[in-house]
Amino acid sequence: MNEKIKVACPRFGNYHIALEFLFTKGLGVEYVTPPPSTKKTLEIGSKYSPDFVCSPFKFNLGNYIEAIEAGANTLIQTGGVCRLGYYGELHEQILKDLGYNVNFVNMSKASYNNPLSFYNEFKKVNPNMNIKKVSTVLIATLKMVECIDEIDDFVRQNVGFEVKDGSMEKIQEEFLEELRSAETKKDIEKITKKCKKRLKDVKLKKPKKIMRVGIVGEYYTIMEPFSNHYIEKELAKKGIVIYRWMNVSNSVLHHNGKEQKKEIKNYVKYYMGATSMATVYKTLEWAKAGFDGIVHVKSFGCTPEIDAMPVLQKISNDYKIPILYFSFDSQTSETGIQTRLEAFYDMIMMRKEKK
Ligand code: SF4
Numbered sequence: 408m409n410e411k412i413k414v415a416c417p418r419f420g421n422y423h424i425a426l427e428f429l430f431t432k433g434l435g436v437e438y439v440t441p442p443p444s445t446k447k448t449l450e451i452g453s454k455y456s457p458d459f460v461c462s463p464f465k466f467n468l469g470n471y472i473e474a475i476e477a478g479a480n481t482l483i484q485t486g487g488v489c490r491l492g493y494y495g496e497l498h499e500q501i502l503k504d505l506g507y508n509v510n511f512v513n514m515s516k517a518s519y520n521n522p523l524s525f526y527n528e529f530k531k532v533n534p535n536m537n538i539k540k541v542s543t544v545l546i547a548t549l550k551m552v553e554c555i556d557e558i559d560d561f562v563r564q565n566v567g568f569e570v571k572d573g574s575m576e577k578i579q580e581e582f583l584e585e586l587r588s589a590e591t592k593k594d595i596e597k598i599t600k601k602c603k604k605r606l607k608d609v610k611l612k613k614p615k616k617i618m619r620v621g622i623v624g625e626y627y628t629i630m631e632p633f634s635n636h637y638i639e640k641e642l643a644k645k646g647i648v649i650y651r652w653m654n655v656s657n658s659v660l661h662h663n664g665k666e667q668k669k670e671i672k673n674y675v676k677y678y679m680g681a682t683s684m685a686t687v688y689k690t691l692e693w694a695k696a697g698f699d700g701i702v703h704v705k706s707f708g709c710t711p712e713i714d715a716m717p718v719l720q721k722i723s724n725d726y727k728i729p730i731l732y733f734s735f736d737s738q739t740s741e742t743g744i745q746t747r748l749e750a751f752y753d754m755i756m757m758r759k760e761k762k
Contacts, residue, residue: 412436415474433544463627486515547592567643624704681711694726707736
């Protein structure tokens with residue numbers, strides 16, 4: 408292992424476990440997991456960011472600075488299908504101006520159409536990497552991502568009904584910790600199987616009329632719970648089954664853009680960018696399935712998701728499904744979120760009882 412290379416990526420849901428696996432086992436470098444995002448992370452990021460940039464930029468910058476302080480000397484910059492693709496260069500310049508002397512590897516320079524471009528970027532992380540090893544570990548990493556998402560889905564849909572509060576969260580935390588000791592794809596599958604069994608054994612108490620709410624919206628804000636003020640958890644606690652399609656498995660590994668476009672053709676004619684097509688697609692599907700409500704989340708100033716909002720409103724009118732819209736930035740008030748969630752819950756509950 409090369410002791411000198413210490414890699415860090417921005418914090419994003421539970422995927423740091425998979426990234427740690429990829430970089431340590433595959434590329435043979437040390438991985439520095441940035442501390443979980445907090446108010447302090449956002450404050451640091453906001454202090455050095457342009458005021459009107461969307462909040463994923465600010466969170467990522469805060470994560471980078473906290474990772475450097477924790478010992479990272481190589482930062483992986485993310486690519487993306489919106490302006491996220493340009494963020495890497497801007498982050499790099501800001502960090503250089505602040506006097507941080509670190510190595511930057513910009514993944515937005517790689518393209519899915521050219522797998523060799525990923526190899527070239529990985530080479531910048533560790534020029535001595537073994538391509539065979541990286542390929543094997545990459546396959547296992549993708550499996551790990553799928554397992555993390557699968558467990559996350561199960562918890563989201565059941566946690567609101569557990570008899571003993573915190574049972575599922577504890578099992579999930581232990582699962583993630585155990586994944587850190589995995590060496591192979593087989594280990595990952597074994598650990599996941601064990602976790603699924605434990606989760607299925609958790610005692611649940613479900614009411615006769617179960618409420619279903621779907622969460623849609625922008626990539627980062629929907630998947631990084633601190634940035635959306637843990638709204639999934641807040642809603643689930645009220646005894647609601649929470650559905651969320653947007654995760655790395657669905658949006659990257661098994662994505663079928665053509666099918667989405669076909670399904671929403673009566674509402675969307677042209678490609679709208681970033682996650683907005685998926686937002687419309689899942690809203691329509693869940694509206695047709697008779698869900699009790701939809702929650703739309705995005706970062707303040709996220710143009711692709713702003714474009715999706717009038718379409719969601721149309722679906723809401725056509726299918727008589729309530730939609731709650733949240734736009735998060737560094738100034739969002741916790742009390743305001745709680746009040747709106749309470750009101751939304753009361754409203755969908757009354758509608759359910761009337762039905
Ligand atoms: S999808 Fe929206 S919030 Fe996310 S990076 Fe792009 S513009 Fe910003």
